[in-house]
Each structure stands twice: as C-alpha cells, then as structure tokens.
Amino acid sequence: MATDTGSRPCCSSHTSEDNNTNGVTIAPNGNHEGFTAVQTRQNPHPHVSRNPYGHNAGVTDFLSNVSRFKIIESTLREGEQFANAFFDTEKKIEIAKALDDFGVDYIELTSPCASEQSRKDCEAICKLGLKAKVLPLSFLRQYGFTSVETGVDGVDVVIGTSSYLREHSHGKDMTYIKNTAIEVINFVKSKGIEVRFSSEDSFRSDLVDLLSIYSAVDQVGVNRVGIADTVGCASPRQVYELVRVLRGVVKCDIEIHLHNDTGCAIANAYCALEGGATHIDTSVLGIGERNGITPLGGLMARMIAADRDYVLSKYKLEKIKDIEDLVAEAVQVNIPFNNPITGFCAFTHKAGIHAKAILNNPSTYEIINPADFGMTRYVHFASRLTGWNAIKSRAQQLNLDMTDAQYKECTAKIKALADIRPIAVDDADSIIRAYHRNIKLGENKPLLELTEEQTAEFAAKEKELAENGVEVSA
Template identity: 35%
Template sequence: MNEKIKLLDTTLRDGEQTAGVVFANEEKVFIAKMLDELGVDQIEAGIPVMGDDEKEVIKKIVKSNLKASIMGWNRAVIKDIQASIDCGVDAVAISISTSDIHITHKLNSTREKVLEQMVQATEFAKSNGLYISVNAEDASRTDEDFLITFFKAAKEAGANRIRFCDTVGTLDPVTTYNKIKLLKETVAIDIEMHTHNDLGMATANAIAGAMAGATYLGATVNGLGERAGNASLEEVILSLKHAMHLDNFDYNIEKMKDLCAYVSKASNREIPPWKAVIGERIFYHESGIHADGAIKNPLTYEIIKPEELGLERKILIGKHSGSAAIKNKLSAVNIHLDDCTAYRLLEKVRNTAISLKRTLTDKELLGLYEETLLEGNLLKEA
C-alpha cells in the first residue's frame, strides 16, 4: 500500500475514559504537543459539551499551533457540535449507535430515528465548515445492510469519513478485513478503524482494516481505553512500518518512549516490562539459542533495532543460558573462558539460578567464575 495511512489519537478522549483515569489540564496540553511531535495526523482532544473545564483545555490545545488537526467528540446532537465549534476545533466526531442491541436498549430508538438524527447533526456540522467523522458505534455488531445504508446517508449528508467502531472488541482480523473491504467497495468514503482490545486483537484488527482499505487508524497511547483498552498507538505505528512496510511512513518513532512514559505517569498505569514496542525488557535475551543468535547477529531474533525505540539489548545469565552467552558476558570484563571452564561454570549458573528463582547479577556471575577457577586449581593440586 502506498496510500497514506493517517493516525487519529484519542488518548485525551477515549484514553481518559479508562476507569479511574483523569488527566490534569496541563497534562492534556503537554500530551497533545508530544503527539504532534510524534507526527500524529489528528488529535481527538475531548468532549466539549462536558463543561467549561473541558472546553478550556480544548481551547488551549487549539491555540497551541499544532500541525495536527484537532477534533472534538460529540453525540449526534446539535448542542454538542455547537460546543465543539465554540472551542475552535477544525474537526468533529459525530457518534451514534448503529447496532440493534444499542438502538433498542441504549437509545430506546429506531433505525429510522438514528439515521435522521445523524443526518441532521452532520448537515449542521457541514454548514459550519467542519471536517466530519461520523462514528458508527458498535458497527461490528450492526446489521450489514443497515450499516451500508448508514454509510451512504452519512456521505450524502456531508461526512468526510466514517469511523467503524468495534466498540466491544468482538472482531477478529479476518472478519475485520472482509467487513471493511465490503464497505469500501460499496460506499466510496474514507473509513477509520476504532478497535477495542477485549479479545486482545485491537491492533491486529486496526491493521487488518488498513489492509482492506481503511485510511485512518484510531489508537491511544499505551492502549488506554474502556475495559481492556483500545488499539495501542505505538503498536499500530510499528506495525505500519515493519508489518505493512509503508513507503510513506513519516512518524518520529524516537519520540515514542518519552510520550509513552509520560502518559503512563499521568494515567497512573504502569507499562509492563514485556509490553510490545515499549516494554523495558523486550530486547532482553536469556535462552541459550536466542542469546547466541542475538550475539552473532541481532537480526536473528530482532526485527527492530532497540536504539530505534530508545531501548537497549541485554544478555541475561540464568537457568536457560548457554555457554556462548556466559563467554560473551565475561569477555566484556576481559575474562576469556576455554570450553571446559565455560561448561563447568554453566552448570553452577543453572543450579544457582534455579535456587534463586531469577537471573544472576554480574557480581554473582563473577563470584561463580572465581569459585570455578578455585575448584579447578584444587583439582590440579590434588
């Protein structure tokens, strides 16, 4: 694919809807600036109709002279959109449910009324010169024919794109691809993927949507969001580069580590050390075969350079280590082992790691090396 895939970040809206998360206003402004430095194309800055405090921070973001488009999120209600207009945003998301379960039990409405409400809100936004994303909430559980009708009505009313929402994270990548491909072939309008992670497939579904023709991908920093969260911005970006191999990739990934760390602190949600793309330990190797390969040529087990992400490669010594890793580790302090000594030291390393239930520190490894030498000398004397 050579078509530009654009990123919509909703950390400040859907990310803040994570249960228990609240960003301070200055944190929201700073996050928006960091997202802009990363190269995100559009920032969903919040929900203006929530009140004056929300409006004020969105206005500050708008006045920050960012390169990114600034979007306000709205229900399909005129007063919501007017609140967004008051903030000076250049784009609006107009959201309404499209699945029968939502229409019946959440909205107490009908398909016809949903269409009418969406069209009225879209036409109002269009008359005010705004870029419009019409959001089909719970699109993944929506009747196919009705969803196509909804897409067509939104386009006719003036929508620039449709946000396909897998609101409850129920999709798989194959189903996602087929659904988006059908919609793209049926209605000529830009599609944005908005995927949730309830089954652990949010990023995969976002990328599947892009492969099927979606041109916008929605995501949040660190995968924040309702329940199990949204597609992770950092995972989506690296997937565009290393899985889809886009020719026009222009995101500043060296900015990601600081952004993710800042959002982690602001949201009080720690980043697991094994987290894809940004986990502190994702370039740590212990297993003998893997460590040996990584020492000889990192490409054997790494598709990304650690320094590209501001991380570092480490060879850990523990139960699963091989002699090559031990030799490499000690050579760094000018200790060069012969095969026999390395074999005897490896046995000590494994036994010690099992008894401690962890990898060894450099000092512990040196201690075991000295023990091995001493035992060797005693054997020679005997």
C-alpha cells in the same frame, strides 16, 4: 548484558565503572537486575526481513493501506474514560504536545459539551498551534453544532446503530439517525472544517442499515466514515470483511475504532488496514472505557514489522517510551512487563540458543530493532538456561580471555549454581573472574563464598551435570 541495538548509539544505557564491572542497568527499558548494559558494535541489526506470507509477498493488494495509514490519537477522549483517568488542563496540554511531537495525524478530544471544563480544555488545545488536527467527539445534533465554536479542525460525529443502543440508549430509529447525520454533516462542512460520521457498536448493527447510512453520508460529502467495535466482539476476519465491503460502497476515507475486550484490538487494526481502512484510533497504553482500545505503541510495533520505512518516515518512535511514561504516571498505572516495545522484557533474551543467535545476528530472534524505538537489547547470562556463547561474551566484556573449552567449563559451573538457587549478575561475574584467576595462577580456590552445605550441594550438582552431559554449547 545489553548489546548495542544498531547503527545509532544505544540510548542512555549505562552501568557502573564504565561498563566493565557489575552494576544495575539504567536504560529506557527500566532497571534490569542481573543484566549489564555494555555497548558493543559487534552485532548490528540489519533491516527486518519481509514476511514471505504478508502483504509484501510479491503481490500488491491495491485496497491495502498498510503502507499509508493515519492515526487518530484518542488518549484525551477515549483515554479520559479510563477508570483511573483525571487529566487537568495542564496535563492535557502536555500530552497533546507530546503526541503532536511524536507525529500523530489527529488528536481527538472529549466533547466540549461534556462539561464547562471540557469546553475550556478544547479551546486551550486548539490554540496551541499543533501540527496535528484537533477533533472533538460529538453525539449528533446540538453537540455537533456546539463543537465547531471551539476552534477545532473538525468534528467526529457518532451515534449508536445497533438494536441494543437504539432500544436501550438513545431510542432513535435509523430514519432519524440518517436524517440527523446528514443535517449535522452539512452544518459542519459549511463551517469549512472536516467531519467524520461513525456508527457505534457497528459489528452488532444490521449490515443493510449500516451500508445505507454510510452511503447516504458519503453522498453529502463526509470526509470519513467510522466503524466502531464498541464492545470488542469482532475478530480480525470480521473486521477485514466489513471494511472490505464498506470500501466498495463509499468513496471517502474509512476510520476504525476497536475495543480490546477480547484481546484483538491490534490484530483487528492491522486487518482493517489490509481491508482498506485509512485511519486507526489509538490511545497511549490502550487506555479507555473498560480495558480500552488499540494501544499506540502496540500498533507501532505491528506496523513497523509490516513497513519499517513508512513508519520511520512518519513517526518519532523514540518518543514512545516517554509518552507512555507520561500517561502511565498521570493515570497511576505501571507499564506491563510484556508491553510491546517498552515492556521490561520486550527485548530480553535468556535461553542459551537464543543468546548465541542474538549475539551473532539479532534478526534471528527479533523482528523489531529496539534501536528504532530508542530501546536496549538485553542478553541474560546469569541463569541455568545460559549458554557458553553468552558467558564468552560477558567474559570478554570483563577483559577476561579464555579458550572455548574453558568458557564451556565455566558455563557449567554457573549452571550448577543456578540449579541450586537464583543467581544475580554479581554471582555470575564472580564465578567468571574466579575461574579465570584459577586458570592463570594454576590454583583451585573456591569460585564463590558458600556455606558448607551449599559447597557440598554445588559439588554434587557439578558432578551430576558432568555425568548427564548437560549441553553448554549454545
């Protein structure tokens, strides 16, 4: 059972026969067997309540950028490093246009030095006239020099600064890194475009080395400095503290790139903003090297819970599902069932207590309004966990009126069947209809066609539930 998600129409949700009978729901969330999408205006979702413990608690943190951040979308750079990824030029253009329409501030591309096709793709995307700025990734020196020739709006310069990478990757010392970074930054700036310098493996780099090089590039006018948790080792507290320290050293913007190896990418991104970061790197579905980086959709979920008005003013959130479907198909993966916002179960409520509260006021068990993302809310009533309020709501959708006592008795019968075997919406609806018919006609016909063994088991279960006083009041 799906309920309307707010003041706006519920996007493309429907069932068979004008929502009054059984059917498989087709909605942005996917097909929900055992659920029925029915439009109703009975439970609008009020604005999300402020978190009394969050940054809106009444004391404003002047360094926090939770309400003024920008997104550098890296699906076409970091995402190309995902194991399954292969984007031809046509697909890259389609993804770039979709991200631009969504409202991302920057689109990061694979270095044009990676291959001849990468260079051609970079040039093609630069000619699209997107609102978002286009930035290729470049590894210092010749890569930075070559990138500016493709028509980009800026260059993202990066080099490893940890002892691991200096010893086992490029073999350069910090003096070389600093001098070369300044050389490339001055060159890129001379072309009238913006430039970012980022360390790689920042959280395993020496802090003095980091602050020294960040200070040096800030003094020559770099637009942004970047912090990269390249191996996903950082905790939210570590991210906050490093960003906070860096904020006191540089005047320029601060970008952060966070891998998800330990599952902290979204939390780390949020803490980075609280510490003073201004730009967050994302990719659609979080795809990237290994298990990827901060996912665009997941970050939007986190940020809309923090500042709904700001997020709604900047981004077309209803586009998230289409973008994720586009990328998921391109890299041949399924969207996880528990994916923030777009997962199959993201806005599904099953327990009776939850269902009752959701039907009264969705804010009771939802911090995010699914309507903001063009998604649909579902209340599951065909299970042993259902409560009589959910059954009452479903019966009313079927135009079947009963007393509260009768709804409760009907609920007990549905729970009894669900204790015997899994039940679908058809089973629950059949019980509701048959029970209502028996009441109106004064009959006592079987509620379902069951085998003799099932009938005996069903009767025994009804008796057991009655004797044990099973709660159906939720």
